Amino acid sequence: MSYTRIKETCLYVDDLDLAERFYHQILEMPLISKEDQRHVFFRCGDSVLLCFLPEITKHDSNLPPHFAYGKQHIAFEVEHKDYLEIKKKLSDKGITITHQQEWKKDISSFYFEDPFGHVLEIVPTGMWD
Known part of the structure; x- marks a missing residue:
């Protein structure tokens, strides 16, 4: 197998608005998308930083459940x-x-x-x- 990079990295947060302020405004990462009560995604170079609410994604049925604390x-x-x-x-x-x-x-x-x-x-x- 030949990998080119890690494309996505996830962090699990408990406040999407606070995550948006920190990563978008302070760290100046462009906002890709936000779904209230689920996630906020940011561009980081040619990669993506995904911030999820773990209490939602651990019960996901459309995608494999995932979470961390x-x-x-x-x-x-x-x-x-x-x-x-x-x-x-x-x-x-x-x-x-x-x-x-x-x-x-x-x-x-x-x-x-x-x-x-x-x-x-x-x-x-x-x-x-």
């Missing part, structure tokens, strides 16, 4: 040249950086949380090369 983790990749600017921009927007990690020479990442306690990370291109 607790601190989920995803990392967003940014161009290496934009990394420090994005870090500053998020800090200026009131985002608290909870951890910085040096991975290898000239490659570091930083972590922060969304309003639901999910652990988000910004990584520069080259991280996994």
